[in-house]
Amino acid sequence: MLESILAFTSADIALWVVSACSVSALFMSVYNGRVLVKQKRQHMLRNRRLQEDMRALSKSAVGMGQKVLQTERKLMDVLKKQTSILNTQAEHPSYDQAGSLIAMGATEDDLVNTCGFSHCEAELLLSLKKHNHSASASVH
Secondary structure, eight states, X not given: OHHHHHTOOHHHHHHHHHHHHHHXXXXXXXXXXXXXXXXXXXXXXXXXXXXXXXXXXHHHHHHXXXXXXXXXXXXXXXXXXXXXXXXXXXXXXXXXXXXXXXXXXXXXXXXXXXXXXOHXXXXXXXXHHHHHHHHHHHHO
């Protein structure tokens, strides 16, 4: 056996080494090809998932935008109603209400607290009612 190994020439040995390198390079290229195919599949799956996520985000953004617009419309309606209510309400309670309270015996402080009049307004209303009451009593 040693004789058969020694009988190889350097050209034969070189041929065997080149053949072995070629076979190992072939196996490595097949292995690398399989790895690349696997990586390509993984990238395609990731890409598909990202596209689905992007579609879902887009749909939710559109839905959120519609909700914001709807809320803005409702807010504008409420503001319009509030403005119309504020414009139709008197700034101070009516003097008729104060007259009714005075007829029931309300004091100056009652008029200030209940009707929101100043002390001067309440005092003036009380004096007018007393003056009208005494004038109508003297006529009868």
